[in-house]
Amino acid sequence: MLAIPEIATQIIDKTLANVKENNSRTIFLVGSKSVGKTTLIHSFLEKSDPPRETLVVEYSFGRKSNQKQGIDKILSHIWEYGGKLETLNNVLESTPIRGKYFLCVMIDLCKIKNIWETLETCFQTIKKVYSAPETLPELIIICGKYDIFKNYDSEVKKVVCTTLRSFALLNHAHLLFYSSKEPQLLRRAKDMLFNIAFGNGIPIKEKNTNYTKPLSIPKDSDSWESIGVTPSTIEQVKIRHTSRIPPITVSSDTNTAGGVQKHAHPEVALDSLIDLKYNELRNMESLDISIDYLLSINK
Known part of the structure; x- marks a missing residue:
């Protein structure tokens, strides 16, 4: 029996046989469970039906007329993974890629003890699946539930933001804080999705590196000096983070x-x-x- 991504591949191949590659985009969302991936997608696509839990993989699409190309349309394929992160590689390997490729890793800011594990698992898998530099998608770290995180202790917020900025800097990823309950942050996240789905990239205009406010940092625009730590390897960032925020240890x-x-x-x-x-x-x-x-x- 064919898997969902394989069936979708056949449908997409048949439907888009004559569609130009530059008129297609692929967006893949993965990350913390119940962080709001489906809510963000529904908001972006303006779906009226209430979001439901994503058990494994969900596929959506958005279409927009390309004014420069006349009747041609830009088609954006949106994949959402809600399964166990340990099996993410199987899904990524079988997901059909069309046109420009953007991969969003969503982090739950309320589960601070799970942040490092989620980041590490997702990015290790991404680098394994897309081992060739030319196949690596544009990476975006979206951190959800900021409406709750903003009320955390100041020192905790500083540690988490330092870790996220360091991780994004090392992995050449965009970094964006988001909340579905704060209109300004929701609009900013929707604008970002609209631009990667139908525009020319990720125009993060309102850059912010202050940990007392929602972070918004384009890739490669940050620096170790601005973060306030010495240049570090990924292992040094991990040690610094886990020494201050120990991860949850689950007995088998x-x-x-x-x-x-x-x-x-x-x-x-x-x-x-x-x-x-x-x-x-x-x-x-x-x-x-x-x-x-x-x-x-x-x-």
């Missing part, structure tokens, strides 16, 4: 009344519900099958 095992049960799902909430169901089964007087046997099946 959890103790239960019946022994040790391995996590079977990526979401802690699902494991908790399963543990609760197992406890209910243990308390059923009419259950004849050994609960230990049932547990062994799930291992």
Whole structure:
């Protein structure tokens, strides 16, 4: 059975057989879970239906008349990945690319202990899939939920912003703070998407490097001196960040009344519900099958 990206590839190839390459754009969004990727896409495309959770891959498109080319239209293909980041490489490798290619990594500013892991996982995968410099897409780091992050402790905001600026500088990425609940930031993010989808690139006009305000920094326009740290490698940036904001350590095992049960799902909430169901089964007087046997099946 064909995967969603493969089916989409066939449809796109058939539909766009005669469309010029310079009239196509590809935008791919990936990053933190529940950061607002779908909300941003719906807002940009002006969709009226409420956003729903993206389980794996979603495809949308936008079309705009090209005034210079008469009846020709610019077609923008928008991909959104909501699955586990560990399998991102499989999706990127099978995603059809048409025309200019922009890859947006969205970071949840509210989950500060997950920021480094998300950045590192996404960018390692991107560099692995697009190993040749000429195939590397234009990279954009969009940091969502600024409406909550702006109320964090000043020192925490400074550390996070220093890390994000350093990471963007090392990876030649644009950096933009965003919130769907603040009209000015929403409009700025929509303008950016409009320009990469139908315009000539990413015109970030309102540059800001002050960590007390939402960051907005075009690629290669920042400097170590402006950031306030010595020139660093990616490993040095990681050490500096994790020493101040330790990442979440998740144990692979959890103790239960019946022994040790391995996590079977990526979401802690699902494991908790399963543990609760197992406890209910243990308390059923009419259950004849050994609960230990049932547990062994799930291992």
